[in-house]
Amino acid sequence: MATAVTPSVTRGDGQWLPSTCGMCLHGCGIQVYVEDGVALKIEGDPTNPDNLGKLCPKGNAGLSRLYDPARVLKPLKRTNPVKRAGVDPGWVEIEWDEAMDIVARELGKIRKDDPRKLLVAIGDFQRILFWGWPAVFGSPNFFTSLGNYCGGSYHPVNGSVDGSFAAINDYERCNYWIQIGSGDGFSSHLHVSGSSKRMADARMRGMKLVVLDPRLSTAAAKADEWIPIVPGTDRAFVLGMAHVLVHELDRYDREFLRQRTNAPYLVGEDGFFVRDEKGRVLVWNERENHSGAWDEVPADCVALLGSFEINGKKVRTGFQVWKDILATHTPEAMSQVCTVPAEAIRRIAREFVDAARIGSTIELEGKTYPFRPAALNYYRGSQSHSNGLFDNMTYKLFNMLVGNIDVPGGHLGVPLDTRGFFVSPGESGQLKPEPHQLHPAPPFKYPPDSTHLMEWFPIGFDAGQLNTETILSPERFGLKYQPEAMMLYHSNPIWNMPETDKVEEIMRRMKFVVAIDIHLTESTQWADIFLPDRTYLESTLLNCLEPPVVTGHSVRQPVVEPLGDTRDAYEILTDLAQRMGFLDNWNDLLNIVCGFAFNTRYLLEPSKRYSVEEIYDRFAHSIYGDDKGLEWFKKQGHTYRPRTAKEAFEPYGNLRIPFYFEFIKQTGAELEKQLKAHGVNDWPLENYLPLPFWKPSQVIEDGKKGYDLYAITFKDVIHTFGDTVVMTWLTEVSEKDPIHQGILINSKTAKKLGVETGEKIRLVSPGGRIEGRAQVVEGIHPQVVGISNSITREYVTNDKVNYKGSHFNRLLTGSLRYTDGATGGLESTARVRLEKVSY
C-alpha cells in the first residue's frame, strides 16, 4: 500500500516534503513545510502507519536542531594539547581535506599496528547499517554507550523466546494490561507518538491498565491503578503472582504450555533435558506411564506436571521444576521484598487470569487463533538490573502461564526482520534461540579480542560499561593490548555511561580521538578532530517501519540544502575507508547488511565509491523492484503493507518456544569449561540458569552498608538520552515541569530527613556522589529518590540552557559486580544515602 502525503495545512508558496523524524530512533513519518529553501514547520504524516500523524515534543522541535546556532558547521581541530574535563580544546576550523587527512593518517597508523586498538563508541540508531564500519576497520571494540542500559538483558531474552528483538502487548485487542517499568504508550520506547494514540484508544474501549513504577510516571498517572514498588524488585511481584496462578488458583493455559512450549520436556537432576540415544528430548506419556521422544508421544498424552523415574533416576517436567521453585515465592514472601501488599499481588493475579480468558479463540483471516486479551508489558526500569536475565525470563514465563505469547490480545514479539532470519527450527521441535540479532555471536577466545569481553558473553549483548574495568585493569582479563584511539560516532560516553571519572580516564589515555557528531558534547571535548555530520533534515536514508503492525520503509530526505560545510556520516565513513585502503571490505559489508548479496543485481563493486543516494536507491530497488527507487520514496514518503495475521501471530508455526531455558544452562556450562581451561576461575557464571527465581542483587546488599535509599533515573517523552537537553525549545518546556527541577524525594521521607524543596542535597552511592536541589513530591516511593534524564547537561554550548547538577550516572558502578554475568545487562539503580549540603 503506497500513499501520497496530503499535507494538513497549506501555507504560502512553499512545499510540503515527506520525510522521517530522526530525533529518536523510532522514525516517525513527518512532512516538512519548506519555503524559499527554509524549513518552517514539521507535522506528523497522517498516512504513516507507525505514528498515525502524531509527533512527540522532540519531533515537533526538530527545526531547532537544524537551525541551532550552536551546531558545528565546519570541521574542527584541537589546538590545546591538554585534555581534561572542563579544559577548552582551543578548536579552530579547518577544511575537510585536512581533517580527513589527519584522521586517516592517525587511524591508519593504528590499523597497521593493531586495529583492535581502535575503540568506537557508537550511537545513531537509525543508521544502524553503518555500525559495521569498525568491524571492517578490523576492531571488535565498538559499543553503544546507551544500549546496555536499556536492552542489555531484554533483547537476548526476546531473541531467545521467539526470535524477536523487542515486544509489545496487542494494543488493539488487549483488555488487561500490566505495565512494569516502561513508558510504552505514554512516554518512551516503541513509537511513542503513535503508541500513545493506540494506548488511548485501548483505554477508551475499556482496557484496564495497572502500572508498577517507583515513581508516578506519565503511565502511572493515567493508569487505572498505580502500584509504587521498590526498584529492582518487580520480579518478586511477578513471581508472587505466578505463585498465585500455579499454586493457589491452579489456573494456567495447560494446552499452550504442553503443546507450544518445551514446558513438558523432562529434566534430569543435573538440570539438563533427558535425551534418548538419538538425542531427542523425552517427555512423559501419562496415559501409558512411560517416557518417549517428544515427537512420538501423542500430544494428548504428554504430562505437563510430574516427577517420574527413568532408569532409576528422578526426572521432572520443566513446568514441574518451576512449580517447585515457585512454592516458596508466596505473595507474603514477595511482599517483604517489593513492599507491595500480598493482597494486592493476589488480586492483580486473579484479575489478570480472569481477563486472559484461557481457552477462548478468535477468527482472523480465516484461521482460528487462541485469544488471550491480558498481557504483561515491561521494559527498562523493570529489568535493567544485575539479575536482568531472571527479570526478563520471569515476565515472559508469567505471560506464558496464560498462553498469550504471540497470539491475539497478548504479548507480541517485535522482530527486526521480515525475512525469517531469526525464525528457524532448533533442537527437538523447539524454535532456535537467537539471543544475538545485531551481529553473529562471537566465538569464545582467550585472551579476549574485545575490551568489552564479547567473547565471554555467548548470550550477552555488548556490555559497553565493562570497558572501564577491562581497560583500567587489563591483566585481570588477559587483555594483551590497550586501545590507543577512539571514534565517537554520535555517542557521548562521558555523559551516558556509569563511572564518569573512569570514562574520562580512558579518554585521557587515548593518543587520538575523532568525533562525528552535530554538536560539541562532554565527550567531544576530548577529541582531536571533530567532523560535523548533517541533521536528519539534511540527510538521506530508508527507515524500516516498525512491526508488529506493518512492514515497509519510509524515506529520510534532505528537505533543505545542508547548512554550512557538513557531510553525511556515510560519506565520512566511506571516505575514511577509501583513504585507509579498505573501501572494498566496506562495500562488501554493505552488500551483506543491505541485502545486496542476496539480490546480486544491486551488488556494489568492491573498488567503486558510491554516494549515500546510490546506496539507498539500490536498497529501495532491491526490496521493492524496478519502479520504486529513492526518487519514488522522496515523492511518496513511504510504502507499507499491514502484517498478515499469519506473520504477526505464532510466526514460527508449530515450533515450541522455551519455557525451560536449557540452552542458557548449556551455554554457561560450555563457557565455564573454556574459561577454566585458561585459568579464569572468577568469572560470574551463576546466572546461567534455566529458570528464574528471587535472588537479591548487589544493590540490595549495598542497602546493608548504610545506603538506605534507592536512586533511579527516569525519562519523559520530551527528551532523548539527555541528548536533546541542549535544545532550548524543549528545555523551555521541561524546565517548567517540577519533576525536571531537582532530585525527587517523597514528602514523608523529606520530612523525616528535614529536607525541603530547593534545598541543596548530596547523594552518595558506593560508586560516586552528586549534588543537586531537593524537589519534594508525593508521587515517588518513600524509599526512592528520582532524577530526570532531562534535568541538565554539564557541557552545553547553548547558553540559554541552565546547568542544574545531578548527573545521575555518576552514582552508578559499571563493574562486573553490577552487571548480569550472563547477558552483560547493567544495573541501573544505585543505593544512596542523602546528605544535606551546608555552606
Next chain:
Amino acid sequence: MPEIDLTALGEARKMVGFSQKKIELSGHTVAELLRAIGTLDGENLYEKLVCQGKLRGDYAVLVNGLSVKPDQLDMEVKQGDQVVTMAILRHLHGG
C-alpha cells in the same frame, strides 16, 4: 551442465579474484561447485572453506539466500541458482 551465478565477498572475493561470475558446473552439489572454483594461489574454494568435510565456521555459503549448514555440502545446486560465498566478519559484533 547447470550454470550458477556465483558471488564472492570479503576474504572469499580476495581468494578467487572476482566478485561475480557465471560458473558452468559439471556436478550438482555445493561441494562440487566449491571444488570447481579455483583460487588465485592455485588451490580451490573447497580446500579453503572446508575442513574435515564441513564448512568452516568463519565462512558462509548461501544458495538463493538460504544459508548452507556446515554439514550440508551435498546440497543440490541447479541451473540459475544464486550462490554467495563470504567470510563471516569475526569482528562484526559490538553494539
